[in-house]
Amino acid sequence: MAKEKLKIAFYWAASCGGCEVAVLDVNEKILDVVAAADIVFWPVAMDVKYKDVEAMPDKYIDACFFNGAIRTEENEKMAKLLRQKSKILVAFGSCANDGCVKSLANLWDRKTVFERAYLETQSTVNPDEVTPKTRVKVKEGELELPKFYDTVKTLPQTVDVDYTISGCPPPIPAILSMFTAFISGDLPPKGSSFLPEKSVCDECPREKKHTQITEIKRIYEIEDDGETCFLDQGVICMGPATRAGCGSQCPNVNIPCTGCGGPGPRVDDQGAAAISAIASLAADSDVVKQIVDPIGTFYKYSLANSILRRKVQK
Numbered sequence: 001m002a003k004e005k006l007k008i009a010f011y012w013a014a015s016c017g018g019c020e021v022a023v024l025d026v027n028e029k030i031l032d033v034v035a036a037a038d039i040v041f042w043p044v045a046m047d048v049k050y051k052d053v054e055a056m057p058d059k060y061i062d063a064c065f066f067n068g069a070i071r072t073e074e075n076e077k078m079a080k081l082l083r084q085k086s087k088i089l090v091a092f093g094s095c096a097n098d099g100c101v102k103s104l105a106n107l108w109d110r111k112t113v114f115e116r117a118y119l120e121t122q123s124t125v126n127p128d129e130v131t132p133k134t135r136v137k138v139k140e141g142e143l144e145l146p147k148f149y150d151t152v153k154t155l156p157q158t159v160d161v162d163y164t165i166s167g168c169p170p171p172i173p174a175i176l177s178m179f180t181a182f183i184s185g186d187l188p189p190k191g192s193s194f195l196p197e198k199s200v201c202d203e204c205p206r207e208k209k210h211t212q213i214t215e216i217k218r219i220y221e222i223e224d225d226g227e228t229c230f231l232d233q234g235v236i237c238m239g240p241a242t243r244a245g246c247g248s249q250c251p252n253v254n255i256p257c258t259g260c261g262g263p264g265p266r267v268d269d270q271g272a273a274a275i276s277a278i279a280s281l282a283a284d285s286d287v288v289k290q291i292v293d294p295i296g297t298f299y300k301y302s303l304a305n306s307i308l309r310r311k312v313q314k
Contacts, residue, residue, distance in 0.1 A: 006062040006182065008033075009041035009053075010092075011082055013068025013075040014102055014152070019093035020044050020067065022169035026176055036183045037062070041082075050078070053085060061086040063182050067093040067169075069102055069304065070153040074146035083159040088187075090178070094168040096155040098262045098270075099304025103152040104296060106303055106310035110150045150313070152304050163187075165194040168260035168301060171246045195245035199264040200257045204239055204248040208232065214283045216290040219256060230256045231281060236297060240264070241273035259301050269306045271298030 012020055024030060040061060041048050064086040070076050083089050094100040105113055114131040118124060136143050155161055165174055178194040181187050188194075201208070211232040222233050230237035230251065238259035239251065250257050263270040275288070275298055282288055291297060299306055 006037035007040045007060060008037045008182070009039070009061045009064040009082065009086065010044070011041065011064065011066050011068070011078060012044055013066065013078065013096070013155075014071035015068035015093065015095040015100070017044070018169040019095070022093075022172070022175060023065070025169075025172050026179070029176055029179070033179050033183065050081075053081060056085050058084055059087045063088040063090065065090045065092040066155055067096050068155075069095040069099050070149070070155065070158045071102065072146040072148050076149075076153075076158055077146075079155055079158045088162045088182075089155075089159065091155045091161045091164045091166075093170055094166050094260050094262060094301050097164050097166040097305065098302040099152050099154050100168060100260075100301050103154075103302075103304035104299070106152055107295065108311070109313050110148050114148075151310050154304050157304070162190050163192055163194060166243060166260070166262035167195070167246065170194075171249075173247070174245045193243065195243045195261060197265045198244045200239035200242045200244050200246065200248050200251070200261065203244045203246070204229075204251045204257075206230070206251055210281065212283050213278065213281045213287055216287060219254075224254050226254055231278070236274075236278065236291065238270070238274050238298070240277040241267055241270045243267075259298075262302055263305070269308075270302040271295075271306055271308075274298050 010020065010023065039046065041053055061082070064082045066079065066082060066089060068075065070079060091097045095102065118126055118131045119129055132145055132148065134145055134147055165178055167174070174194050181194070206229045207227055208229045209232045213231070213234050215234050216236065217234040219235055222235060224233065235256050237251070237256035239248070239257040241264055242257055242259045243261040243264045245261060248257070259270060259274070264273065267273045279288055295303065299308070303309070
């Protein structure tokens with residue numbers, strides 16, 4: 001008797017869609033996945049409705065790979081529904097795990113975001129100052145949009161998550177490792193990440209001289225030799241505070257790590273850890289003051305998953 005195939009699902013919440021593409025970047029290995037598992041829900045690739053998921057028995061889905069942050073009422077509803085219907089729920093990618101770039105909107109609230117996007121931008125022509133509403137009546141009936149929340153949240157802040165794999169998008173070797181674990185049933189303990197227990201610095205081949213930093217520089221302001229640690233050259237690199245797994249792809253092509261792998265092992269706050277690393281090399285306190293846009297630099301991918309989470313609105 002043939003072994004029953006696994007049932008897997010993919011869902012895309014508040015994200016750019018890069019994680020959906022990354023699933024296919026495993027190339028022909030995707031054939032091994034579909035040979036062992038049936039994809040029962042994948043809205044970006046299949047005509048499946050939410051009502052179909054609602055009709056599934058609880059824990060019907062063996063593993064759901066959920067990418068995207070929780071930005072709207074719809075995102076939250078689907079996170080809770082897929083948690084109910086899935087035996088295993090994976091926070092897939094930086095948006096789901098850490099909030100990613102979109103969680104920088106936590107520096108404002110919904111009203112301010114709408115005003116900027118729909119009223120103030122130079123390319124916007126909106127004389128009636130129309131902004132999104134949850135319901136609007138037209139001659140054909142009433143249209144409905146999900147509520148847009150003030151605060152971007154991560155998937156683990158919304159529902160219980162079994163495994164994580166961060167990255168923007170997650171690195172292909174880690175995705176392959178994750179798929180292999182699910183197909184074989186050889187899964188790590190609950191709460192594990194499919195990224196290594198080390199930092200990007202551990203994978204980076206650049207020489208670390210621990211030079212004292214006297215000036216913060218942008219990448220275009222140095223003549224990079226391709227061999228010396230960016231921090232030694234006075235360029236901010238998030239490698240010390242970021243989880244490995246990417247093979248230090250950015251430093252390998254002469255670009256500092258920007259932190260998409262999320263907080264490194266034993267790091268509670270990625271931004272604070274990076275600031276601490278730079279401060280330990282700084283000649284004096286004035287060096288840190290030279291940093292332009294500290295929030296955008298140190299919390300580009302992880303503001304929602306930091307101890308800050310959002311700016312207090314008065």
